Amino acid sequence: MDLSSLNEKQRLAVETTEGPVLVLAGAGSGKTRVLTYRIAHLIRDLGVHPYSVLALTFTNKAAREMRERTSALINRNVDNMWVMTFHSFCARILRIDGQVIDIDRNFTIYDETDKKSLIAEVMRRLNIDSKKLDKSVAAKIISDAKNRYLDPEEALIQASEQIAHIDEIYVEYEKAMRDSNALDFDDLILKTILLFKSAPHIRSKYEVQFKYILVDEYQDTNALQSELLKLLRINNKNIFVVGDDDQSIYSWRGATVRNILDFDEDFPNATTIRLEQNYRSTNTILKAANSIIMNNCDRKGKNLWTHLGEGDSIVHYYASNEFDEANFIAKTIMRNVNAGAKLKEHAVLYRINAQSRVIESTLTSYGIPYNVYGGLKFLERAEVKDIIAYLRLIVNPADRSALYRIINVPARGIGDKTVELLDNFAYEYGVPMIDVLDDGDIFSELPTAAQKKLYPFAALYKELVSLRKETPSAYQFTKKLLDTIGYYDYLKSFGDEGERRLENIQELLNAISEFESNIGDEGDALTLFLENTALATDADTADPNQDKVSLMTLHSAKGLEFFCVFIAGMDEDIFPSSRSTEDPDRLEEERRLCYVGITRAKKKLYLISASERRLYNYPKVYRQSRFMQEIPDFLKVCEGITPLNISFQSYSGYDRYASGSFTSRQSRQSLNTNRFASKPPVKVEHPKVESNYKVGMRVKHDKFGIGVIEAVVGEGGGAIVTVRFDDSTKRLAAGYAKLEIVKE
């Protein structure tokens, strides 16, 4: 491998292949580069078989990127390398070897909604008032216990002193999960650990297979994930973890920076390497990020530096409301695009998904294409969930959550009472609910009234089961299923809305068909497809090569970078969130989140506050985020309405309206006229004198083809013209490069 493009520290990280290695990698310090070069080095230079490498990430996106970049580096297919998320890794192991601890191969992965509905049901059965204990709260406590302790039951028995009955809920929930042949996200990790502990030969099999383990985003690992890694490394110490304590933003999910701090205890004689040179952002952006994170006490401390130059000032736009905010974003994007930037170089980040709606509709009205990552998306559409629930039930008949969802969809006269009766009946007989329907003998024991209502569904279910037997293709089966259950007619009853839903169903069919043709003989297509949908987010379905603006939460932006980043909602109680301002630890996490957001930007950063916004259909006056004040004034310019002095007492939203709109600081703006149009690698500080070539012109070059002029520096024949071609940006001397102006 040619490692000459790496800096000294990066090369050390790549070449220290034996023993435990902890890399503390600041934002933009080339972390992914180090990971991919290291894998490439192992395979190419040391002859390690790809099958012996395990690389664990937290998102599918990160896993896919790592695989692709590694493959490109060594110019070889690495499909059989295990690069995946912690959760898919565990799901895979449990499907292969889970039977040893009595886990059925066809288990279903329950998402948060499935989990909560099951907990609600368990609480109903235990006669626990849902008003006294919210099911989400119960779910969170159970999840915390599973994420922090190897013996969650013990932990919950203790917790029940404060929260009555939580231990009983847990026990019943576990039982219901087992009956449903289902695992939740926490179970995937926990059960894999239990498998490894109770079956040492299986643990050892994987330890022998994975001669090298790499872990990305180590600061996001929780106690159990670290335990899992330790189990995989009892004899072999080749473990390489990369993390950044300043980017730890998942402690609410049980992640703990302790894993980084205690790495040397968990894996003795570890080598620690710090990557502090930032290759992504301008110095201005780094300074802003540093000045924010400096306010945190609980950190190791890092010294990020760059030689990319100062760059443009950060723009703080103070909007009158969320529509003004969205308009500003849209206009700025348009201006950048007219100056030659690509849509895909822009990202709009926000704290909560609910903020995306106004931004989406505004971008649409401007005709700006975008992709929303995460949030309410395709897989969360009711109609898609319905069909997936049917498929789940066929693959795993014990899946209660799926049965609950579809037993009366389309409506067939089976209401809550009938379902409750069915459930109680199954409970007393000690069989899964579906067996009551499927087994004629048990079915005939039901009260006649219930039989009458349930019979058509029982018959439908049997028909689906035999249909599945004679239709091996997942795609064909799903098509037939839609006919059999009368889903098309059901959609018609929704009128125009039904048309839209039909399109989504069509999209689902396409996805299944595509998935099916892409997998080889890895297993049953339908089972694997369902696993994929359970562990995937919509970010995975979006094509990153499309030239579209990216919209996502700050959390899902981690690991990504964009030339131009907007952070919307820099308002107190939104960011930092109202739920975090009381607790210093949570506030520090919000601050790290802000640090993550800012360091996504390479060149341009726009922070947007609004004096008033309507969120959750509730209008409210906002104060700008405290984080805005943590960025020193000399790094930013202000635009939009004039923010009042942000003192806590004198604040009044009405004054702000009265003070008139859009009194922006013209004088400061005019110092930097090129601010919106500039694009890397041109620095805006350059005095700009135009020649014949003008910014925005389309020109043709003999070798590079057609491109758009992004900047012109100098005059006449001596001018340097920056042209963005399809896949590269070139700086060309106007006198030599024969640039032909292309008419529109």
Place this chain on the structure above:
DNA sequence: TCAGCGCATGTTTTT
């Protein structure tokens, strides 16, 4: 008594 419908409500962040 139960099913089904319309309407109001509440939603941090995510594998």
Place this chain on the structure above:
DNA sequence: CATGCGCTGA
């Protein structure tokens, strides 16, 4: 989007 509530009709 899911959940809860009140109303209507069988």
